[in-house]
Amino acid sequence: MTPTIPYDQFLKNKVRLAASNGFSIGVDEINPRLKPHNKLMVKWLVENGRAACFANFGLHKTVTQLETVLCTLRELGKAGRLTSGKGLIVCPLGVRAEFINDARDILGWNKLPKFIRCLSEIEDDNDIYLTNYETIRDGKIDPRYFDVVSLDEASILRGFGGSKTFREFMRLFTGDAGPNGNRRGVQCVMYRFVATATPSPNDYIELLAYADFLGVMDVSQAKTRFFKRDSTKADNLTLLESKEEEFWLWVASWALFVTKPSDLTGNPADDEGYILPELDLRWHELTSNHEDTGTEKSGQGLLFRSLALGLQGASKEKRESLPARIKKVLELRLEDLSAHRVIWHDLESERESLEKSIPSIKTVFGNQPLELREQIVSDFSNGLIPEIGGKPSMLGSGTNLQKYCSWAIYMGIGFKFNEFIQSIHRLLRFLQKNQVRVDLIYTEAEREVRRTLERKWKQHNKLVQKMIDIVKKFGLSQAAMAQQLTRKMGIERKEIRTDKFAIFQNDNVPETKNIETNSVGLILTSWPFSNQYEYSPNYADFGHSESNAEFFRQMDYLTPDTFRVLKPGRIYALHVKDRIIPAGITGLGFQTTYPFHIDCIQHMVKHGFAYMGMKTIVTDVVRENNQTYRLGWSEQCKDGSKMGVGMPEYLLLFRKPPTDTSNAYADEPVLKRKPVMVTPEGNLIPYDRDLKFPIKLESGYSIAKWQVDAHGFTRSSGDRLIDPEDLWSLKADEVFKLYKKHSLEEVYNFEHHVRVGELLEQKGKLPPSFMLLQPQSWSDEVWTDITRMLTLNGKQWSKGKEMHLCPMQFDIVKRVITQMSNEGDIVYDPFGGLMTVPYWSILLKRFGMACELNPSYFLDGASHCQAATQQVGIPSLFDLLENRA
Incomplete structure (x- = not known):
């Protein structure tokens, strides 16, 4: 149960590059030529x-x-x-x-x-x-x-x-x-x-x-x-x-x-001798026929043909513009009829037109005998044939056509960048003695295809350069690369503490060691999902694990201290969900389920906790299918044996044994005040369920509430804190309204206001033409709800953030804190996230404590805790949905 290596060494061991499987050899053992x-x-x-x-x-x-x-x-x-x-x-x-x-x-x-x-x-x-x-x-x-x-x-x-x-x-x-x-x-x-x-x-x-x-x-x-x-x-x-x-x-x-x-x-x-010759790139745009532009899926007619181009539209455009493109090829050839050329095409109809228009050209195609194809390529490479035609998908890889040729004509362009760049470099390669000329023919309807091709080309060059820079910086040493990654170990510790909460930006393993023994009244948390998601770039992130086994090995460093800090007899409540294993990992050809909750139970029991049972929390099966494609109706109609079930969430309950086990009570019991009864005369008497006369109950822990708390099945409203990702699914006017609601209901925080705007700006999401996050006024004399934005595309925005598979719901948190802790208790969440647990701990008159590694989550959570301290409501998921409605 006790880890065998120091924690910092364990984290360093998480840095993994590709393993070497070969043999060490010296340069002098390699062919001297x-x-x-x-x-x-x-x-x-x-x-x-x-x-x-x-x-x-x-x-x-x-x-x-x-x-x-x-x-x-x-x-x-x-x-x-x-x-x-x-x-x-x-x-x-x-x-x-x-x-x-x-x-x-x-x-x-x-x-x-x-x-x-x-x-x-x-x-x-x-x-x-x-x-x-x-x-x-x-x-x-x-x-x-x-x-x-x-x-x-x-x-x-x-x-x-x-x-x-x-x-x-x-x-x-x-x-x-x-x-x-x-x-x-x-x-x-x-x-x-x-x-x-x-x-x-x-x-x-x-x-x-x-x-x-x-x-x-x-x-x-x-x-x-x-x-x-x-x-x-x-x-x-x-x-x-x-x-x-x-x-x-x-x-x-x-x-x-x-x-x-x-x-x-x-x-x-x-x-020397390895400097690529200059590329002479010439684009030739032909006029498109806009008489038959087609329609959108809605039936709305299109004004210009370019709007109709997808893969099918591009093929149709090529077929209909074939005469004009052949004419342009012949026109370009007239500049030098004796030159050696490669003419690239994509369609069989284009090849047939080339052969009719240029009788001397030799083409290669799929139905040719292999020996004939190879002979044509060899003859062209050796200068015996002046012109060759072929598809980039067939002729564009591996062949060296540069010796006698430095001119290529593309009858058309397409979406397949790799085939295009491969074909370019049949001629543009080291030892090419001439400037390489490339003519690309396209129609005005294919302007977007051209832009896409140029964008991919630019991105290709940028990322290849990134790889070259790595080689220059680290050489061929994996050890040097690993050393670079180990610099991500650790984080600058930050602490925010008041008389109602204490939250820490830190790795929770060393931070939990600082908590006093037997001081925490309740631990309520949701663990990361093993190796499924990573929430920060730090190797201390539990989600940054190679495998489930490595995740639990890291938990072995944390769990003993959570056991130590918890008061004897008190509860560790763990919110979890099983996970889907993709078919590519199972090797079975279909998805299976990893029973994460079972491993969690075994892990906790191994470290001395007593398993007390679990509550099952139902989830939305339709939303789940949209994420996993596992429960699709159409697929189940094809083969019902593929059908799994919706993945519920679980609240696992563990107890640290009390010091005195003779009566099973905690050293400091979590007390519930029974309700009192009011007689018809208005007198208060102790609760007695056998009394028959009409009564009413004063506040207290009722039998009805006990029955719900004791049940193994629980429902949740699903309300929770808003993840930043939730906002990106909204239109801009909805973001504006939600921020307005937040701004008016919470005490204004200038630094937080600026920070939100800066994060939006960093991601290119801050509109340059108007103010999205306007300071709001309580006065009717000041109008602040005029906005001129149309839409805001939804994308992940915060560095290192991933949406949690099952974010902690408000009502689950409130129920657990109320049922399983006393007022004034410390309630601790070692994986604080957006600080839902300390937020509600404050509101329920407990002392909230949490640890979070991700700096952005930590800052957002700090503002939530401050709002709770001031008893100011913050927008939740339901506020967002209500706003949309």
Whole structure:
């Protein structure tokens, strides 16, 4: 029961980057023909064992992968851990020739990698093999035969969860998150790598898919740890501001971003020959036909076609503007008919029009024989064909088309940024001798598509630079990255104390140690939800846990002191809710329930508390389904066996044993005054339930109230303090009215007024054209309710804040405090949050005490406690709802 390591060391151990699973090697053990930056890349990959190489175009990822696979095989042999003794590199169509040529011409290998389509083509005297993604997807090769596998241009992982190729690769390669390379006993490839020049840092789900494939962290776990999720749209992830630094350091621990050699070597001289040529980007806008603009879902006709563009609208726009776009392509070609060009297209109709309009062009497409496709790409790469046409989705990854070509024409633009940027860099890459020209044709209806493409491009460059800055700052040292994260340990302690309450901004573990033994009359709290939500960027945050087990290990430092400070015989009331485990974590293909309340009971009993029972609090099943998609009516109609139940909340009651156990009473009993009876003559007599004459009861603890208190089922009105997130679902006029109500009912606090405005300003939510939070007046002569705002979009606003799964309801708090403590008792909440417990403790004539780690929560809670001290009401959830009505 007693932790075996000091608390500060426990917190430091919570800093986790990707584990190294490889072998330590020296640079002198790597092929001397490699450039210095390639040697460092190989060394880092081999030592990690499962990692990604995100090196820029032309930085020789081909030879880096070849040497990484060879060195890993060699180290496995030294360790006596070889099984097949073979390595495999999986590459896109048309790329195998580059691997074979680079192995011969750059690495100087005598045994060149061999391309295979099935395992029977493997030869005893060869170590490294090549194959295409389609071969593995179609079951012709089982990658688990190989000791080491590297994915070149792993575009299949970008289709996380959706494609047959992705599902098959995850089944064959991975499913593991630990050092043994297995999950549930499934054999998989222990040593595996990913190499691509253009991961999309602004497409978070892609990065998470890479991490999952490499066995670094399960996608669902990473979503929970780093992101605010949109319950209305799957995989629409927003990186929590409080987790941004940790997220990118975590990515840098398993993925190596390199834009130029000096990023790794630190020597600018190594960049000679690796400066990208200037890009000549030319946009060509064509006029759209606005005669048939379509309608909105409501039936309202659209004035301009651009408003109708979604994915379907974009395809329709491309089809209808095809003649004009072909005409523009032919016009651009006239500038230099002898030039070598790539003409990119998206639709089959576009390819057919190209072939009719340009008889000399060669195109690649899906129905062609593989050998013919690869021959066309090879001939164009070697200058034998002047013009080639293809889709970015097919030809845009892996191929090197720069030797004889520096001009690309895009017949159209689309929403898929990654395919676009990949295709750009078939030409724009190191060793390109000419300025690269790119012509992009689009219609005026596609202006928003262009803006989206440019925005993603800018964001891509920004986040790639962030990764490069991390490499420059910390080198390739995980220890240095971990040291940076340990600086988040601890917090500046703050205390606000009056004669009615004391609240602390601090880690509750050391703070609870400061509380006097046997001094607290009641502990009422709601624990964080293990590893489901994190409420602050601090590692002391209990929600910042890798697992449920780690959460309870941290609780082992807190619970003994809560037992110590509680008066003998008194109650620890714990408000909890079970949690849903996503299908991606269960591995069962469907969601299950984690009985959090059971583990809570076992934990408390382990630390000496006596379990007294629980109250069940019902919740709204419709709202819950909107958050989890678990109880959907349509899905239950398809298969009722998937049906779970709504997740109630629980109030778990624990008691610290009294000093004297002979009569079971607390050392200081929680006394209830029985009601008195009034006779018809008006006389007060002691309560007697057997009296028959008409009576009435004076105030006191009635039998009726006792029956409700004693029942194991309780209802709640649901009223609670307003989370800041609640306000963001309101329209601006509703925010204005609610603030007005608050301003008029509470004693004015200038600093609080300014602080709220500053927080809104920091998030870009303070309107520049009018005053949202106006000082309100009690005088009818002063008008303060004129506002000119339209709407205010709802988004998370406060750094590090997450809505609690079951915020503490007012009436539950009031009932517990009234029933289980005496006036004048100290009521303590170690997880204070917005200070609901001390707020009501003050109003119910107790002394409120709480601890909170999140500075913003602490400040908001302090204002609530001050309001309670002054007996001033504060707006609650019901005030918000009433205001909306």
